[in-house]
Amino acid sequence: MERARPIDRRRMASWIDPFIETLARQGWATTTEAFTPAQIQALYREAQELDRVGAFRPAAIGHGAEQTLRRDIRGDRIYWLDPEHPTPAQEVxxxxxxQLRRRLNETLFLSLHDAEAHLAIYPPGSFYRRHLDQHRGRALRLITLVLYLNPDWRPEDGGQLRIYPDPEAPDEGIDLLPEGGLLVGFRSDTIPHEVLPARRARYSLTGWLRRFDPLALLR
Ligand SMILES: O=C(O)CCC(=O)C(=O)O
Ligand SMILES: [Fe+2]
Structure with a gap:
């Protein structure tokens, strides 16, 4: 019988280069190959459990002292992951x-330094109005990565991510269904997007690849 080979962590996953090529060409890209169904399910269960114990907080808009709660703009609740203390599911x-960050640096000559990520739950009726992910005057976030966690999402469940990738046609949106296992990447500085009202609790894990923050040296 053939023995299972150990996973080679250095081997580049086959979806990464096409994903980066598309991202570079059109400013956004999708893949369903980044995570297995079991990995998605583990993250989904974890989000449900964290929510059950009250770990999520209403998401604010803006940064630092300018943060405010605006349910008319953004209605999700979030839980920031601690990269220093990952659970096994978060470690994956x-x-x-x-791996994606390093490969982006290699192939596009970027200097992406680190990442931040939060789980998000959009309760029924909630949405996030059109926005850019880069905070004003603080251009650290370069690439947004949204990973969806719900199994069996249907078009009638709403909650589509609507992206506006064409600056020539700024109101022409492309809708992406937040189906579990889908990973969407887009430029944080140039791609406006919104979350349409969800009719079912909508689970996601959103990450941002960031440049080095020189202010961090002063802290
Ligand atoms: O969940 C999504 O589809 C996008 C969320 C988003 O735009 C954000 O958190 O900035
Ligand atoms: Fe966003």
Whole structure:
């Protein structure tokens, strides 16, 4: 019988280069190959459990002292992951994000330094109005990565991610269904996007690849 080979972590996953090529060409890309159904299910269960124990907080808009709660703009609740203390399911997530970060640096000559990520739950009726992910005057976030966790999402469940990738046609949106296992990547600085009202609790894990923050040296 053939023995199972150990996983070679250095081997580049086959989806990464096409994903990066598409991202570079059109500003956004999708793949369903980054995580297995079991890995998605583990993250989904973890989010449900963290929510059950009250770990999620209403998401604010803006940064630092300018943060405010605006349910008319953004209605999700979030839980920031601690990259220093990952659970096994989160460890897999960070490995994929880091592999992607390194490969983006190699192939596009970027200097992506680290990542931040939060789980998000959009309760029925909630949404996130059109916005850019880069905070004003603080251009650290370069690439947004949204990973969806719900099994069996249907078009009638709403909650589509609507991206506006064409600056020539700024109101022409492309809708992506937040089906478990889908990973969407887009430029944080140039791609406006919104989350349409969800009719079912909508689970996701959103990460941002960031440049080095020189202010971190002063802290
Ligand atoms: O969940 C999504 O589809 C996108 C969320 C988003 O735009 C954000 O958290 O900034
Ligand atoms: Fe966003």
């Amino acid at each position: 997530y960070w490995q994929v994000v880091d």
